[in-house]
Amino acid sequence: MPDLSINFCGVRSPNPFWLASGPPTNTAYQVMRAFEAGWGGAVWKTIGEPIINTGSRYGSVDLKNERMMGLNNIELISDRPIEVNFREIAEVKKRFPQHTVIASLMVESKRETWHDIVKRAEDSGSDMLELNFGCPHGMSERGMGAAVGQVPEYATMITSWVKEVARTPVIVKLTPNVTDIAHMAVAAKAGGADAVSLVNTFNSLVGVDLDSFAPRPSVAGYGSHGGYCGPAVKPIALHMVSSVAKHPKVNIPISGIGGISNWRDAVEFMLLGATSVQVCTAAMHYGFRIVRDMIEGLENYLEEKGMNSAMELVGKAVPRVEDWGNLDLNYKIIAKIDAGKCIGCNLCYIACEDGAHQCIRVDERPLGDLRHGVLPKHVPQVLDDECVGCNLCALVCPVPGCISMVEVNTGRPPMSWKQLQEARGRSPQCSMEELLSKGSS
């Protein structure tokens, strides 16, 4: 059986699956039930000066039959007293000493205030600290959360205040609401951060009621910008994690967050550089039990891959994330339609005709025999020489495996854009086509 345990900044966790700071980690009752269900760790709902929340605070985006593809919230940090949260953390640690409990903290930007909360968090027995520099709404207007995480100098300064007194590892949780998140990870590292976690929620406005004109979620007819998360944000979060993992000046452990709902999502984050993964929306949607499938799925996957430990996954795909300029311009694929599977819906034809390169033709070719009551269907045909291999038709085709993208041997050696530029410098008299056909070798 593969070993699912991870080592994060020297702290061992029974598995990489942690609950992210949010509603599911609000109380000891919830965190203990989560640990019983199998979660390896929990980042406590952010602790700070208790706040008052609005009564309406979540809004969501549905996609056809999928409810809550994206979740938006205008909730703030913990509305429970600081001492109650720390007392409960101590209780959880006493009952679950092997599990990872991380205190998420956010206070006003004063050195003494940070020193005080850090000491109190560590006295409670939490294994690590997570600094919430990411909340994009409510707290940012008060000079906290994203207001800190969007200014590199502030992020470095506050992290260094924390590091002056912290005895446990310090994770800085980053906001995605910046131009370059890797830049903020560098700033956190400069302040002494032992790790980073990303992403917090994306600034958003999920919708407007067409009758009342009230933005959603509506508080007595008015709304405010909120934080967006859930499956919809996963691709953006993945990119951000990989960009932090690739940055030569960061090089500290990463906890990946953003739209993780199952073991496959978790593995993708780990392959792109995350050592642990955090989940919020999926736990709110389906409950703590989803971790059972995550554990089983990860175990099976590791076994299939012949790996003994979850740690072996970390960063495996990072070297494959390349600059566009290094990709092979001589790699060629084209679309192939399996006439036997095609249902003649014409979606591929329309997509290629209007949205791509006009290289699918529809012939009226009855495949069945009308005399036996089989209706004819239109099976589209790809014009191989015209197809640029953009994938669009395969992406829109509703029948699995009906359109496949197949590699074509062009006989040309690999040549990237950067290599093409170098070759042009060496042989300015040659055309692009000539240079491409020679390849880089």
Ligand SMILES: Cc1cc2nc3c(=O)[nH]c(=O)nc-3n(C[C@H](O)[C@H](O)[C@H](O)COP(=O)(O)O)c2cc1C
């Ligand atoms: C209702 C709600 C409240 C949240 N509260 C906090 C919080 O107190 N502190 C924090 O760092 N992140 C908070 N988050 C952000 C989550 O920890 C997480 O970063 C984000 O939801 C992305 O993960 P997900 O797509 O799995 O939900 C909250 C998210 C939601 C949906």
Ligand code: SF4
């Ligand atoms: S891959 Fe793109 S260009 Fe080729 S047939 Fe499909 S849609 Fe058209």
Ligand code: SF4
């Ligand atoms: S989209 Fe797929 S099923 Fe529909 S016509 Fe094209 S190949 Fe056939």
